[in-house]
Amino acid sequence: MVSAQTRQDTFHVYFALNDTALNENALEQISALSLNTTATDADTLLLMGYADMLGRDPHNEWLSTMRAQRVRDRLIAQGVSKAAFRLCIGKGAVRRDTLPGKEGIQEDRRVDIIAPKGIIVKKRVPVYVKKGKPFDPDSFAQAKKGDLFLLSRVQFIVNRHTYEKGSETELDELYKVLEANPRTHIRIEGHVCCVPFGYDAEDWDVGIGLTKDELRIEENRLDRRRLSENRAWKVRDYLVKKGINRDRIRYTGYGSNRPAFKEDTPEHRTKNMRVEVRITED
16 A cells, blocks of 8 residues: 555745744745646645744744745745645644754744645746845944845956955955954855856866865865855955954855846846855854
8 A cells, every 4th residue: 555655745944943934045945846737726735834842832833823824825926726725734833852952943943835746846946035235344243143245345256266356355354343253153155147047157266187186275175066165165264364263154155046136137147146244143
């Protein structure tokens, strides 16, 4: 006998701590889902919302219910029929043997979208995100966790993680404000343009066919296929060499996965090619 589990697909949408809003990641997850063209209103879609164990039960029940409703409303806005939803409920907190820390448990703050197998198709589509506000030392010093800043004056040579002359002015401003605020932790986020959605660009500073030993010592772990990450690493490398503790700085590259603009003009393409700094702890 085929179990019910094998006849279902489950997709997850995650939420920030104590929040019902669909953030950039959640919108991207939902936008990647669509009903199969063979689906009808008779197909059963189940939405089940959850919370972590932080907070009291009544609040967590409300939180989980609102999360499920937000996901339902977003799917309807994408064209899913209201009649396709047979259940949309909040299940409250996911029960665990031990209480979570103050940051909670990310995987428990979610909505499960459950559907008959094959009904939901997962696709890759761009979600246009809001880029960071221009970096300013005074604003950065007063920023809170989650705030995002654009290093608009840090420019890189085409297809390289080497930055152009003059970029160190803004990098030095970032260093000084981090030095003056030792409790601030950040994540440096790199983005590229002009490649298909879901891809990253090549880094011409990382030679083809070179062994790691043949590259510059401090850069011998860089991947030629990860230009966005390498550029974020380069910013971190500058700050670490200036004296900022490396444990305060994470870095990542999103490739072309988080464009700020549709790439329909040269200006928009250039704006998608950027490095941003996000406050992760203040």
